[in-house]
Amino acid sequence: MIKITDLEKIYRTEEVETVALNKLSLEVKEGEFVAVMGPSGCGKSTLLNILGLLDDPDGGSFLFNNIEVAHFNERKRAELRKHNIGFVFQSFNLIDELTVFENVELPLIYTGVKSAERKRRVEEVLDKMQIMHRRNHYPQQLSGGQQQRVAVARAVVNRPKLILADEPTGNLDSSNGNEVMQLLTDLNEQGTTIVMVTHSEHDARYSHRIIRMLDGQTVLENIMV
C-alpha cells in the first residue's frame, strides 16, 4: 500500500537547516498495523505528515497504492486524502464549535455524501464507538477518552484504507488508552491499515511491526509475534 524510497525532508530557516528525514525507505502492506517509535525530533511526525499527504517531501519517492504522490499539488493531495486516509491525533483535534455528531459528519460532508446517508453512517460509527448517547454534546463536555473515541469515529467514518495515528493515547490515562488501542486493533482486524507513531512500548505491542527511527532514518525493525 505504501512504499517510500530515499525520502528526504529538510526544514530551513534563515540560519538553521534541519534534516527531518534522511533518505528514509519504508514499505507498509495492506492490512498491516505498524508502530513508529523513536526519540523526540527523530522525524516520526514528519514521516506521518508525509504519509498522510499533509506535507511534501523534498526528495525521494512515495508510492501510495502504486501511484507516485510525492509531487502531487495540494488539490490532488486533498482529493486522495479525503477518500483514503483517516487521522487520529494525540490532542484529538475536534472542532469545538461542532457537536460530536457534526464532528464525525465533517469528512462525509467534504466527500459529498448525501445528508440521509451521512446520518446513517455517523450513527452507525457512533454506535460502534459506544458514544451515541453523547451525539449532541460538544467536545469540551466530554472526557479525554470520549473525545479520542469521537476522533477515531471521525477517522473511520469515511471507511479509509489507511489510518494514521499520532500518539493516540498520549493525552489519555491507561484505561482510556487501552480502550482506544483496542478500537484501533479491531479496525485493523477488519482490514484497515494502521500506521501509528508512539512513545509507548505498551501501545506499540498492539502492532505487527515496530519501526524505530533516529535522526530521520530507520534504525531497527521489530516484528511482533
Add this chain to the structure above:
Amino acid sequence: MLKNYLKIAWRNLKRNKGYALLNMAGLALGMACALLILLWVYDELSYDKFHKNYPQLYQVYENQTYDGKTFTFSAMPGPFAEHAKNDFPEIKHITRMDWGSHHLVSLGDKHVYEPGYFVDPDFLKMFSFELLQGDSAALLTDPTSLVITDEMARKFFGTENALGKTLKVDNDRLMTVKGIVRKPPENSSIKFSWLASYKIYEQRNEWLAFWGNNGIRTYLQLHEQADPALVNKKLYNYIYEKDSSTLAKPFLFSISDWRLRREFEEGKQTGGGRIEYVRFFSTIALLIVIIACINFMNLATARSEQRAREVGVRKVMGAGRGMLIRQFFGESIVMSFAAVLLAALIVYLVLPAFNTLVEKELTFDCTNPVIWAGLPGMALLCGILAGSYPSLYLSSFNPVTVFRGLRIGKNSIIVYVRKGLVVTQFVISIGFIICTIIIYGQIQHVKQRNLGYSKDNVLQAPLRGLMNERFSVIRQDLLATGVVENAAVSNGNAMTTNSSSGDFRWAGKDPTRQVLISMEWVSPEFLSTMKMELAHGRDFYPDAQRDSNRVLINEAFAKLIGRENPVGEILYRDNNEQFEIIGVVKDFIYNDMYKKPDPCVIFCEPRGVNNLMIRLKDNQDISKATAAIEAVLKKHNPGYPFEFEFLDEEFNQHFKTEMLIGKLSRLFALLTIIISCLGLFGLAAYTAERRTREIGIRKVLGATLSNTVLLLSKDFLLLVALASVIAFPITWWVMHRWLEKYAYRIDIEWWVFVVAGLLAVVIALVTVSFQALKAALMNPVKSLRVE
C-alpha cells in the same frame, strides 16, 4: 455544506460574544452612516426625474459678455417664449415662469401667504405635475383662474371640493380655482402651492415686453427627435437678430443639470455645483465602510491563531482551500447581513434627526432602491470586502504547521498588514478631524467678515399692499414706537442685489468696454438704516425727489472709473438718462459673501421697490418690538398679515451648504473615530490576551504598572503617530483645494495639524490603555497559569 458553514459561523459568534459585538457594532455603525449618506445622495440624484418628459426638458439660459468676461443668467427677455415657439419647429412646448413669490391668498378671515408662479398654459403639458381635477386644455389661459395644489385646497376648503370656488389674491383680485394638482414632490426643483396665468405678471411688468430687458425665466420641451445641439446653434444669435443692441446669447440648460451642475464659468458649465457635495459625501460613505471593514478584517485575522486548528482539522478531513475560503466568506457575509439589519434599525431610529440636520424629508421607504437594493447590496459588499483578506489568510494555514503550534511572529506579513490597516483607519479619522477644524474656521472667518453694514437687529419685511405708498407715514409711526432706530425701503437689502446693467458710461470710459454694474434702488434713509459708511461725498437728502437724478456708487465702482473720489462726475445710460455721483459708499459685501464686491450704483428711488428694512434699537425684547411694528403696519396696511425675517437669518442662509458640510464633517469625524477605536479596542484586547504570559513573567521580574501599560500601548501609539504623518500632507492638499474656491478665506495654520494629531493620540491612548491596564493589573500567578 452551507448549513455547516452557517452553523459554525453562528456558534463562533455565540462563543465569542465580545468579539462579535465589537465587530458587529463597528460594521453596523459604518453601514448605518453609509446608508444615511446614500439616502441623501439618492435623493439628490433623483431630483426632477419624475417628469415624464425629463429627457426633453430644458431651461433657457443666456450668456452676456462684459469687459471680456462672460456671465451666465437665467433671466430671459419676455417676448422670447412666444417668438421661439413659432420660429423653432423643434420646440414642442414652452413656458415663461416668474421668480416665484409669496402672494396673499384670502378666504373670509383666513389670510395666508402662499408661494406660486405665473406661467404659460404649456407649463402643465411639459411638466408632470399630476392634474387631479380640472380641464387641462383650459387651464392657465384666463387671468382670473387659478390652479392650486391639493394641499392648498385642503388648507382653504378642508374636505370640500375646491374646484370652482373663489379665492382673493393680494386683496385685489378674485380668482376661481379651475384646477387642482398634486403637491409637487420633495425632489422637484419647481415647488409651488398655486399657478396663475403669466398674463397677470405681464400686465404688471410692462417692461418685460422688450427684447433688451431680461427679467423672466423660460422653460421648454423639445420634440423627441429634435437635436439639442442644433437648437443651441440656432439659438446663439436669435436674440441679437431681434434686437442688435443686446449681448444675450441664449442656450439650452438640461433639466438633468438643474439641481447638481449649476455652476458656470466664462459662459460654460464647469460641471460643478451640488454634484461636488454628492461626490464628497459618497466618498465619505465609502471611507466609513472601509474603516468598518478594516475593523472586521483586523479582528478576524487577530483571532487567526485561535481558528488555525479548525482550519488544520478541516484540511485534514478533506477540505480544499476553496472550500475554506467559501466558509470564511460565508461567515463574514452572515456577520455582514446581521450588521446590516442592525444598521437598518439605526437608520430608522436616527432618520428624523438626520432629516433635521440635512433639511430634507428622507423616508425609510421599502420602495426606495437604497433600502431594497442598498441593504442587501451593502451586506454583500461589506461581507466580501471584510471577508476577503481573512478568508485568503486563514485558508492558507498548513495543517502541519498548525498542529505543531502556530505562533504568529512579530515580523509576520499579517502583522504588517494589520498595522497598515490600522494606520489607514487613523489616516482617515485624523483627516476628518483636520477637515472639521478647517471648515469650521473658514465659516467663522467669513461670518466675522466686515460686511460694510451692520446685519444685526435688522428686520426686513416685503412691501405689500399700500406699504410702499405710505412708507413716509409708516416710518414716522415706527420711529414713534420707541423700539425702532431707523427704517428705509429698498429693492434689495444690502446683502442681496438683484439687478445689473451693462449700459453705464462715464467720462474717460473706453467706449468699446461694456462693464456689468449692479443696481440698487433705495429711500434716502437706507445708508443710515444699514449703518453703511461714506468714503467720499454725501448721503441722499431726506427728500428723495431732490436726489432723483443723483446716485451713490461703491468704492469698487470708483476704482473702475479710475478716480479715488469721483464725486461730481456724471454717469450716463443708453436711454439718455444721466446721474450725478454725490458720494462713494465704502465697499460692502453683497450676493457672494466670499468674493470682493462688484461695482454697484445706488439710486434714490423709493417707489416700486420690494423691501422694508427696519433697524431695531439695541437690547429690545424681540417679541414686544415685532408686536409694536405689526400694529403699525396693520394700521396702515390692513388685510395683510405681518411677515418678516431678520437680516442675520438671511446671512446664515448664505452659508447653508458650508454649515451643512461643517456639521456633517463633525458628525462623520466623530463616527470614524468611534469605529476606529472600536477596532483598536478589540485589537488591544487581543494583544493583551496574547501577551498574558509575557506580562506575567515581566511582572514577576519586577515590571511596574506603567512599564506594562507602556509596553502594550506603545505600538498602537506609534501607529497613530505614523497615521498623523501620512494624514497631514494629504489633508492639507484636500483642504487647500477646497479653500481655493473662496476668494476670502483663511490660511491653513500648523496648529490645526498638531491639535488633530494630539487628539487622535489621546483618544487612541484612552482606548488602548483600558485593555493595557486590565492586563497589567492581572495577578501574575493567574496569568502564568493561563498558559
